[in-house]
Amino acid sequence: MPPTTNMFSAFKKKNVLITGISGFIGSSIAKRLLDHGVQVSGTIRASSQLDKLKEVENEIDFHVLDLENEKEVENLFQKVAPDYIIHAAQPSAYDLDRSSALQHQLNTTSKIAINLLESVRKHSPKRMVHCCGSAIYGRKNTSPFSENQELKADSARGLVKLQERNLMRYYAHKYDVPVTLARIFRAYGPWDSHKKLIIKSIKAIKNDASIPLSSAPFMRDFIFIDDLVEGIMRMCLSDLPNGTELNLGSGHQYSAKEIVEEIEKLMGKKMNTSEASFPANFLDKLAYQADLNHIAKVLNWKPRTSVTDGLRKTIDWYSQIQDNA
Structure with missing residues (x-):
């Protein structure tokens, strides 16, 4: 792969617009771009929390x-005149089993997607990258998941993300809108949600507390946030056909137990756990990893960070913010 610094220098004197900039992925992209002197614009709601972006x-x-x-949205495009758009605004992952919540998310995400696509169609930026997710594969597909598999979304979140995906592909093919889609697996790293396993x-462990942990051998593909950001920005600069979809994962899979054991090893301390059962999750599979052959071929991209190094960096970050609290 070309040096990362050279890639980010291609965005200098360009304007990058990030929707959902206050979230984990959006804020991580913003900070990485700002490190390289890139002009960054972002959309937020009046209620958005900016703790992840406090320093910048x-x-x-x-x-x-x-x-x-x-x-x-149209006024936004007129003011910002973005060269690149990263659509990282995400639907809520919670309470979607309620029919009213699911209907609301389907309507909301569709409106947002169409509004963005229409403005991209009108203003002709260089490219938009849509942050999709691996939930669109569904549990009935076989792992490793490849981009040419039939999509079998079988969860509420999967249905929401699949509808967004279909709209992106429709505009790409019917109107030649320059959008590509990142099928993102489980991202982690500094500023990840405190509700997720790793944080x-x-x-x-830091607080000598206990957490419930399932003994079920379900697997996840964990991709470190820095690798994910580099993959997304590489997609921005690509000349791939409009509507192209690419997996962004680590290409490896781990159970919750394996992740916890690695964290314990790195921190030199055991965690108090209690065995528990949890409601079924749309990602629950005995095998769950991304096939990265296609993205390696068309973008010459592969993740650089091992799970050990990624967890170590996340632990170091958590220790630092705790010390500074």
């Missing part, structure tokens, strides 16, 4: 708006 808050051109509002485990 004054360097970002924030726009408070409703992405469901067509006129507000929750680090916090528990």
